[in-house]
Amino acid sequence: MFDTVFTNLHAATMRDSADFGIINNAAIGVTDGKITYIGPDAGIATQDNVIDLDGAWVTPALIDCHTHLVYAGSRADEFERRLQGESYADIAASGGGILSTVRATRAASDDALYEQMTARFTHLFREGVFGIEIKSGYGLDLASEGKMLRAATRLRDELGVPVQRTFLGAHAVPPEFNGNADAYVDYICDIMLPALAAENLIDAVDAFCEKIAFSAQQVEKIFTAAQKLSLPVKLHAEQLSDCGGTETAARFCALSSDHLEYTNETAIKAMAEAQMTAVLLPGAFYYLREKQLPPVDLFRRHGVPMAIATDHNPGTSPILSPLAILNMACTLFRLTPVEAIAGMTRNAAKALGWQKRMGTIDTGMDAHLAVWNISHPRDLCYTLGGRPCRAMITGGLYNPFE
Numbered sequence: 494m495f496d497t498v499f500t501n502l503h504a505a506t507m508r509d510s511a512d513f514g515i516i517n518n519a520a521i522g523v524t525d526g527k528i529t530y531i532g533p534d535a536g537i538a539t540q541d542n543v544i545d546l547d548g549a550w551v552t553p554a555l556i557d558c559h560t561h562l563v564y565a566g567s568r569a570d571e572f573e574r575r576l577q578g579e580s581y582a583d584i585a586a587s588g589g590g591i592l593s594t595v596r597a598t599r600a601a602s603d604d605a606l607y608e609q610m611t612a613r614f615t616h617l618f619r620e621g622v623f624g625i626e627i628k629s630g631y632g633l634d635l636a637s638e639g640k641m642l643r644a645a646t647r648l649r650d651e652l653g654v655p656v657q658r659t660f661l662g663a664h665a666v667p668p669e670f671n672g673n674a675d676a677y678v679d680y681i682c683d684i685m686l687p688a689l690a691a692e693n694l695i696d697a698v699d700a701f702c703e704k705i706a707f708s709a710q711q712v713e714k715i716f717t718a719a720q721k722l723s724l725p726v727k728l729h730a731e732q733l734s735d736c737g738g739t740e741t742a743a744r745f746c747a748l749s750s751d752h753l754e755y756t757n758e759t760a761i762k763a764m765a766e767a768q769m770t771a772v773l774l775p776g777a778f779y780y781l782r783e784k785q786l787p788p789v790d791l792f793r794r795h796g797v798p799m800a801i802a803t804d805h806n807p808g809t810s811p812i813l814s815p816l817a818i819l820n821m822a823c824t825l826f827r828l829t830p831v832e833a834i835a836g837m838t839r840n841a842a843k844a845l846g847w848q849k850r851m852g853t854i855d856t857g858m859d860a861h862l863a864v865w866n867i868s869h870p871r872d873l874c875y876t877l878g879g880r881p882c883r884a885m886i887t888g889g890l891y892n893p894f895e
């Protein structure tokens with residue numbers, strides 16, 4: 494009656510935000526890659542293909558809803574220089590920062606980019622991730638942005654990983670535009686976006702709205718071009734200052750606004766009305782040793798769902814541990830464990846528009862699950878290290894880690 498039944502487990506279904514949606518002594522039945530039973534162990538008929546999980550905990554697979562996973566090179570040297578007192582601005586002025594990653598990414602072959610990205614993904618998978626958003630934004634020309642998006646497409650098609658491919662052409666102004674951001678925005682809207690969309694490489698469009706990047710007016714232009722192609726939008730906003738990005742994003746009913754340390758209550762009300770998700774990124778906050786906390790209480794008060802992501806990138810968040818990020822969300826941003834885990838499951842799915850297929854353990858959802866050696870779901874936020882992920886279930890297939 495089922496393709497596979499997983500028994501003798503405790504499920505944190507994440508359907509209920511009060512108590513992780515816990516079902517003790519549960520079973521999960523899978524048919525054609527979908528969950529077709531979740532409930533008490535005693536309620537499921539015995540059958541042949543049963544996998545006994547020996548009292549392990551099962552959560553929805555974690556979803557990393559904001560990453561820059563495709564790139565070449567390393568910025569460990571800049572990390573060291575910053576610790577010796579050089580500022581981020583000095584390093585950028587001497588050819589470092591995002592543009593050093595752009596040079597390395599432009600020079601890398603398709604296969605090298607794909608292999609480096611896949612190696613990074615394996616670390617995330619080993620800690621429970623199956624479902625990821627991957628941004629372009631280190632190519633900044635048509636050929637190189639396409640190369641990045643094609644690498645993300647290969648992860649989806651060759652390994653079957655749910656991937657949202659996000660075009661982030663508006664990440665920085667490339668050197669050939671000599672600081673002329675308006676001319677580069679025209680190039681994004683008139684050349685890159687239509688060509689990459691025609692090749693079916695884009696699932697969503699993002700931009701970096703900040704004094705050191707693009708203005709709200711420039712973002713509006715890009716979002717208008719995305720809207721014409723029926724592509725959903727999202728925004729890096731209010732990370733270092735408040736430039737009005739989130740209010741612009743809300744006018745376009747964006748999927749999410751991300752970072753948000755410097756956002757304000759008017760913008761948060763607009764997010765609630767536009768049913769947006771707030772994506773919080775404690776890894777970048779940690780690496781930059783920021784002081785301004787995102788207004789978590791205002792998101793709670795206005796009912797804006799909070800998602801959490803690694804923001805994996807070589808400059809400001811070279812983190813490949815989703816569990817470390819869960820801990821940072823609690824220790825740095827004061828989220829509760831249930832909020833943090835919802836932030837990497839149910840609300841991360843919502844941030845990608847995937848809430849009907851992933852993010853909770855429920856009948857009809859894709860059978861992507863993580864199996865943990867823990868005694869309660871809160872343990873995932875509590876401990877650093879220890880490799881608690883025992884196995885991943887992907888599309889109903891059981892992949893144990895030895």
Ligand SMILES: [Zn+2]
Binds near residue numbers: 559560561729804806
């Ligand atoms: Zn980012």
